[in-house]
Amino acid sequence: MTLLTALRGDLSNQKADLIIHFQFEGESAPSTVSHPSLRSALASVLKLDGFEGKSDAAVLWHSNGKHPASRYLVMGLGEGRKLSRETLWRACAAAGFRATTLKARTTGMALSTGNWHLSPEDAAEIAAGGFLHGCYRFDKYLSSPSRGAEPSELVLGMGRTDPAKIRQPLEEVRVVDRVVRLARDLVSEHPGHLHPVRMSEVATSEAKKAGVKCRVMEEAELERLGMGGMLGVSRGSEHPAVMIHLHHPPRPASRKKPRIVLVGKGVTFDTGGISLKQPDGMEAMKADMSGAAAVLATLLALPGLKVEMEVHGLLMMVENMPDGRAIRPGDILRIFNGKTVEIKSTDAEGRLILADGLSWACKTIRPDYLVDLATLTGACMVALGPGCTGVMGNNDAFVKKVLEAAGDAAERMWQLPLLPEYREHIQSDVADVKNSGIRYGGAITAGLFLQEFVKPSVAWAHLDIAGPAFFESGYGYAPKGATGHGVRTLLRLIRALA
Ligand code: BES
Ligand code: MN
Ligand code: ZN
Numbered sequence: 001m002t003l004l005t006a007l008r009g010d011l012s013n014q015k016a017d018l019i020i021h022f023q024f025e026g027e028s029a030p031s032t033v034s035h036p037s038l039r040s041a042l043a044s045v046l047k048l049d050g051f052e053g054k055s056d057a058a059v060l061w062h063s064n065g066k067h068p069a070s071r072y073l074v075m076g077l078g079e080g081r082k083l084s085r086e087t088l089w090r091a092c093a094a095a096g097f098r099a100t101t102l103k104a105r106t107t108g109m110a111l112s113t114g115n116w117h118l119s120p121e122d123a124a125e126i127a128a129g130g131f132l133h134g135c136y137r138f139d140k141y142l143s144s145p146s147r148g149a150e151p152s153e154l155v156l157g158m159g160r161t162d163p164a165k166i167r168q169p170l171e172e173v174r175v176v177d178r179v180v181r182l183a184r185d186l187v188s189e190h191p192g193h194l195h196p197v198r199m200s201e202v203a204t205s206e207a208k209k210a211g212v213k214c215r216v217m218e219e220a221e222l223e224r225l226g227m228g229g230m231l232g233v234s235r236g237s238e239h240p241a242v243m244i245h246l247h248h249p250p251r252p253a254s255r256k257k258p259r260i261v262l263v264g265k266g267v268t269f270d271t272g273g274i275s276l277k278q279p280d281g282m283e284a285m286k287a288d289m290s291g292a293a294a295v296l297a298t299l300l301a302l303p304g305l306k307v308e309m310e311v312h313g314l315l316m317m318v319e320n321m322p323d324g325r326a327i328r329p330g331d332i333l334r335i336f337n338g339k340t341v342e343i344k345s346t347d348a349e350g351r352l353i354l355a356d357g358l359s360w361a362c363k364t365i366r367p368d369y370l371v372d373l374a375t376l377t378g379a380c381m382v383a384l385g386p387g388c389t390g391v392m393g394n395n396d397a398f399v400k401k402v403l404e405a406a407g408d409a410a411e412r413m414w415q416l417p418l419l420p421e422y423r424e425h426i427q428s429d430v431a432d433v434k435n436s437g438i439r440y441g442g443a444i445t446a447g448l449f450l451q452e453f454v455k456p457s458v459a460w461a462h463l464d465i466a467g468p469a470f471f472e473s474g475y476g477y478a479p480k481g482a483t484g485h486g487v488r489t490l491l492r493l494i495r496a497l498a
Helices: 036-048 085-101 120-135 164-188 196-210 219-225 228-234 282-301 350-365 378-384 396-409 420-426 442-451 487-497
Strands: 003-007 018-023 058-062 071-076 106-110 153-157 213-217 242-248 259-270 310-320 332-334 340-342 369-374 389-393 413-415 459-464
Touching: 003 120, 003 164, 018 085, 036 058, 036 071, 058 085, 071 085, 085 106, 085 120, 085 396, 106 120, 120 153, 120 164, 164 196, 164 282, 164 487, 196 213, 196 242, 196 259, 196 282, 196 310, 213 219, 219 228, 219 242, 228 310, 228 332, 228 350, 242 282, 242 350, 259 282, 259 350, 259 487, 282 310, 282 369, 282 487, 310 350, 350 369, 350 442, 369 487, 378 389, 378 442, 389 396, 389 442, 396 413, 396 459, 396 487, 420 442, 442 459
Parallel strands: 003 153, 018 071, 018 106, 106 153, 259 310, 259 369, 369 459, 389 413
Antiparallel strands: 058 071, 213 242, 242 310, 332 340, 389 459
């Protein structure tokens, strides 16, 4: 675990294995390098390397014992006027990734918040959070983990800012990083191990440690409640379905504060069922429980962040397998709220389990706000690419809050419209609705399907995280694999509503 600390000053005299500085376009050396000999040495190296401070560019320099730190890493931040949280986050995650690959033990990062249009607290939070995010590796199954070692220490040079002001933000970074790691570990875990019941064991023990209430609803109870979506999807699997209900705080701190429910898609493996998927890349479908992992992680962070609002998390856990008992195209299922669904494709399973979760939440918890997170459609990835979440909802003001939270958290999200005229794409001849429409606008018809199961008076947002939950190829700063996407946005959102 990397120790986080903050110091006054620019780290000129800091001994370390690696010190990170940032540079904008148009600068000859980072503004945080004040020591004259280091500054001129760095400036000439940067010039030789043709480094112009562009975002995503970086230069690593070995000082050969002539300066306090053995290595210096300069990260470009692009145009100073345009510095966004996203750019800073990316640069810091790339730096953490690099530091880990280099096996640097002691590291430092010089922040110059004077010209960053960010408060020192926000800058420190993004810098340290991004750095730790970049350090993460999933290597528990490697006999010899060769992809680096996480630094033991990161010191933030805070310039003229009193380091005491940074203590609280750094503690929060620690809490958030811990749960995001858990989400990433769960998503990366192999699907033979992480089936629905295993997820309920993890949730139960983690919730107990964190002080979050957790109740596991097993198949007999789901049957009694009439959760036809959950039971239908899991029919072809050896592993029973479970719905996990997390609750913070166990007793509402204030009755007047709004109540929010988060629902996560938890398909521990999605073969497509009888509508079997193409084999190519199917292993990535172990990540089809990323929504549930993000919801679990979010709930676990709430006590540590001292959030006082009442928050519920519902993890809808199933495995989607083909089998003699599996549901077929043409079958009709009845969802918790009584609506019937004609199955067009057993591969459009996520919306079936979410339908049970959303309608159960509206009826029994009666929330003010309702958010679902789901790796729901390939169509959303076609629309927005692999790095961006599609946000839909029944209340534009609430969708706007979600997008603001995402911007603050440096997570990419973009709104897609729930065009009412597309509802006819999912009109069934034999049931109230069918679970798949035409190819075009597939992310939107999935959203319209879910809307059928949300009470109109509840402000609801649907986050299709199919792309950013899991990278099938790496993005500079982010290695291949699970990202924990959504957790930081949800935590920002909850704290904005509380
Ligand atoms: N889990 C998939 C969506 C997905 C695809 C997530 C790629 C991440 C990466 C989902 O259950 C699914 O199979 N959706 C279908 C829906 C279709 C049958 C209407 C899809 O997107 O093809
Ligand atoms: Mn599917
Ligand atoms: Zn799926």
